[in-house]
Amino acid sequence: MTSTEAATGPGPADAPAVEVSDLAFRYPGADHDTLRGVDLRIERGDFVAVVGGNGSGKTTLCKTFNGLVPHYWSGTFEGRVRVLGRDTREVSVGALSHLVGYVYQDFGNQLVRPTVRDEVAFGPVNFGLPDHRERTDEAMELLGVAHLADRFTWQLSGGQQHLVALASVMALRPGVVVVDEPVAELDPARAARIYEVLEDLNRRLGTTVVVIEHHAEYVARYARSVVLMADGAPVWHLPTRAAMDRAEELERHGIPAPQVVRVARGLDPAAPPPLTVTEAADRLRSRHPHALPPDRRAVRVAGSEPTGETVAELAGVRHGYRGVGGDLSVVLDGLDLTLRDGERVALVGGNGAGKSTLLRLLTGLKVPREGTVRVGGTDTRTVRPNALADRVCHLYQRPEQMFLKDSVYEDVAMFPRGRGRTDTDTLVAEVLDRVGLSGLAGRDGRLLSGGQQRRATLAVGLATSPALLLLDEPTSSLDTASRDAVIAMLDALSGTIRCTVVATHDMHLVAEWAGRVLVLDGGRVAADTDPAGLFADTALMESVGLVAPEVTRLGLALGVEPPPLSVPELVSRLGGIPAEEVGERA
Amino acid sequence: MRRERDRLSVEWVKLELLRTAYATRGGLLAGRDPRVVIGWYLILAVVPWFTHNVTVLAGLFVVCAAAVVLSRVGPLILGLFVIGFVLEGLYVLFAAWLFGGDASTVLAMAEFTLKLATVSLASMAAFVSLDPEKLSDALLSLHAPAMVSFGVSYGYRMLPVLMEEFHTVVDGHRLRAAPLASKGFLGWRVAVRTATTLVAAFYPLMLNTAKRTRTTVEALETRGFTYAAEHPDGRRIRLAALRADRWDALFLGATLALVAVCFTVGRAFPLLGGAV
Known part of the structure; x- marks a missing residue:
């Protein structure tokens, strides 16, 4: 045993993983406590989800576990936090990292070394642990990243980076792992993979897992207990099923219950909540023993012949990028596509399927290696991108990259002013009002919250009055309330913008908003359909790594054809209360 | 007519810098x-x-x-x-x-x-x-301060990130800035525009990068970077891999x-x- 291990040790064997008593914390310079009166006990081997609205103190609470609060963030700290029996005030952050591992929401920034192996070894080597090599190999093996050992961390996909970040904290063999919003920056298939890995760690090694999570469906499926945070203190800490039973209370705190729970409640408010699609399907099948007949009334007008005028057109497009090795990786190959007036298009497909490339080709920032891209009849090769910008607007996945000026107002005004529009001021005021940011016009966009940033970039887009609006993952890393606000805003845009294309992994967005779905796979359009058509084609969904919303999967499991897209729809079709009374939105 | 070029383009410069920095x-x-x-x-x-x-x-x-x-x-x-x-x-x-x-x-x-x-x-x-790992280990073994050797490897780590950020910001300007009425004599307007864009791109680039580094600094702390600066064990292990x-x-x-x-x-x- 080295001196570090001796210093931290496993602690008293019967001590709980985390024990918080009467904790209050205030950041330096803040005018109110971020945490107040926190009492919490997390048992060893538990899988805890910490849920709560934005600003409820979830992240700050979790940073008290590994001592960043109060050692690194030195505010006013009262009360006591014990981790595996040790008082965090008496142990250094370095020593605490042997007890608690922390994976950040922006995990990409916690990778500090060039290669994967070096990254994972960084902790053990810094602490001078003689078995650093075994620990490194063990952690990489544990998370299934051993085959990436010699890769540079910037070459990895988001999902792989997350696994490496997790491996690098596991290399110190902590008893507790905290993971901050794993779903925020990953697509559903990869997020599910992270959760499976965490479940595996929890089961095999007995590691206590604490996740901060907005998405109730992951909470219901993987967590064993739930802590609801509000105003800097836990409201309650309950076993998952009991927590899901309080769906209304969760909803009040901005955490809509999982769709399966809402379907079950819509049909029978008194029944205990199901936690997974399978469980819900089994229960509903026993309640509705008769095979469910296809409901004719619910058949949508699908596949009607497109009539709108052409907004953009791609013909025989081939495009790809050179890698560091000099090889050309072809992303789009022989792609043909027409986008028409009045369409709401969702562009879906696995990572690397070419969604972003397609959007960039439409902006004219890139021109295809072969084939033609026409926007409003103009070949993108013949004009400069800023000439096309009058017709096309592209909103990036990471909103902060869209802020070029030092205030939201200036960013929105940049385009119309540059094009000499005399009514710039009126236009900007109108657009800011429309996205509800008039009060924040003077602020720097980078300092806004995630949801506000997204709305600010929408304002930037609206001020360019485009015919074709392109959005890259507009709902990623937003909490549910901000997400719904963005979707509502997209709904409202349809009058102003002729065609909107959204590249997304968010199947709820697809179900609720899209009219047309394009599935990209193998460099071309693998399917051109509507949301119900997409979700009904389970083979296609699986092959491109997509996961349908819970309610759709439940409907399919029950044999409801065509698959339902929202909770009210399924409830009404299963013969429960009419759709209008169940609620407006899935 | 514009077309995609594999040489003498911005993409190519980015790749060349990476190939050079990472000794690929x-x-x-x-x-x-x-x-x-x-x-x-x-x-x-x-x-x-x-x-x-x-x-x-x-x-x-x-x-x-x-x-x-x-x-x-x-x-x-x-x-x-x-x-x-x-x-x-x-x-x-x-x-x-x-x-x-x-x-x-x-x-x-x-x-x-x-x-x-x-x-x-x-x-x-x-x-x-x-490559960055080798360079930082060599500097460490030559008794450069830990901060310097880490700074070198971290600088390399940030290089692709900075290049991506910079390219994105410049693209934003290309799309949203006012189009030039004419190129001017010998294209002087283009030159002036390019120069002002590069300067203007600096501010968002620095702010975006600064936001990222907050997580990095916390992560370094939790992974024993400060500890290693005070205890020689880590240095010994790191250098054991170097063998002439x-x-x-x-x-x-x-x-x-x-x-x-x-x-x-x-x-x-x-x-x-x-x-x-």
């Missing part, structure tokens, strides 16, 4: 112990300043040029070097003519240029062959022998300034 091309020096590479570099960077013999300098130049070829230095870096070298040569001739110098002035300045070129070639060969073998010794020996040959030949056949 391999080569003679990439396989050597990084301390030996730094030692090799120091020899060839210092020796040229001890002589005025043009034969010796030409010999050293050839040695370094051979090292550049064997280290597979990429076209971007090499191209920039050649352009710089040619411009410097023209400047020497021009300066000598302008200030009424004669052949000896040109010769003296050419000798200086040759020394600079030799050192540049040696730097290219050495640093193209050192007989090929490294042979490599250094060969370099010293070549330098000796240059000096011997230089003494026997001095060119022009050999008297000094």
Whole structure:
């Protein structure tokens, strides 16, 4: 045993993983406590989800576990936090990292070394642990990243980076792992993979897992207990099923219950909540023993012949990028596509399927290696991108990259002013009002919250009055309330913008908003359909790594054809209360 | 008509910088112990300043040029070097003519240029062959402060991130800035626009990067970076991986022998300034 291990040790064997008593914390310079009166006990081997609205103190609470609060963030700290029996005030952050591992929401920034192996070894080597090599190999093996050992961390996909970040904290063999919003920056298939890995760690090694999570469906499926945070203190800490039973209370705190729970409640408010699609399907099948007949009334007008005028057109497009090795990786190959007036298009497909490339080709920032891209009849090769910008607007996945000026107002005004529009001021005021940011016009966009940033970039887009609006993952890393606000805003845009294309992994967005779905796979359009058509084609969904919303999967499991897209729809079709009374939105 | 280019485009510059920084091309020096590479570099960077013999300098130049070829230095870096070298040569001739110098002035300045070129070639060969991990370990073993060696590896780590961020911001300007009415005489408006865009891109770039580093700094703390600065164990483990073998010794020996040959030949056949 080295001196570090001796210093931290496993602690008293019967001590709980985390024990918080009467904790209050205030950041330096803040005018109110971020945490107040926190009492919490997390048992060893538990899988805890910490849920709560934005600003409820979830992240700050979790940073008290590994001592960043109060050692690194030195505010006013009262009360006591014990981790595996040790008082965090008496142990250094370095020593605490042997007890608690922390994976950040922006995990990409916690990778500090060039290669994967070096990254994972960084902790053990810094602490001078003689078995650093075994620990490194063990952690990489544990998370299934051993085959990436010699890769540079910037070459990895988001999902792989997350696994490496997790491996690098596991290399110190902590008893507790905290993971901050794993779903925020990953697509559903990869997020599910992270959760499976965490479940595996929890089961095999007995590691206590604490996740901060907005998405109730992951909470219901993987967590064993739930802590609801509000105003800097836990409201309650309950076993998952009991927590899901309080769906209304969760909803009040901005955490809509999982769709399966809402379907079950819509049909029978008194029944205990199901936690997974399978469980819900089994229960509903026993309640509705008769095979469910296809409901004719619910058949949508699908596949009607497109009539709108052409907004953009791609013909025989081939495009790809050179890698560091000099090889050309072809992303789009022989792609043909027409986008028409009045369409709401969702562009879906696995990572690397070419969604972003397609959007960039439409902006004219890139021109295809072969084939033609026409926007409003103009070949993108013949004009400069800023000439096309009058017709096309592209909103990036990471909103902060869209802020070029030092205030939201200036960013929105940049385009119309540059094009000499005399009514710039009126236009900007109108657009800011429309996205509800008039009060924040003077602020720097980078300092806004995630949801506000997204709305600010929408304002930037609206001020360019485009015919074709392109959005890259507009709902990623937003909490549910901000997400719904963005979707509502997209709904409202349809009058102003002729065609909107959204590249997304968010199947709820697809179900609720899209009219047309394009599935990209193998460099071309693998399917051109509507949301119900997409979700009904389970083979296609699986092959491109997509996961349908819970309610759709439940409907399919029950044999409801065509698959339902929202909770009210399924409830009404299963013969429960009419759709209008169940609620407006899935 | 615009088309996608694989060379002399922004994408290409980005890839070339990555290939250079991360030594992805391999080569003679990439396989050597990084301390030996730094030692090799120091020899060839210092020796040229001890002589005025043009034969010796030409010999050293050839040695370094051979090292550049064997280290597979990429076209971007090499191209920039050649352009710089040619411009410097023209400047020497021009300066000598302008200030009424004669052949000896040109010769003296050419000798200086040759020394600079030799050192540049040696730097290219050495640093193209050192990936960030090796470089930071070598610096650590040479007793550079932990902050410096980490800073070097972290700088490399940030390089692709910074390039991506910068490219995105510049693209934002390309799309959203006012179109130019005309290019102006010799395209001066384009030049001014490019320059102002680059300056304007700096502010968002720095702010976005600063936001990212907050997580990094916390992560460093939790992973024992401060601990390692105070305790020698980590350093010992990190450096245990560095091991010079007989090929490294042979490599250094060969370099010293070549330098000796240059000096011997230089003494026997001095060119022009050999008297000094």
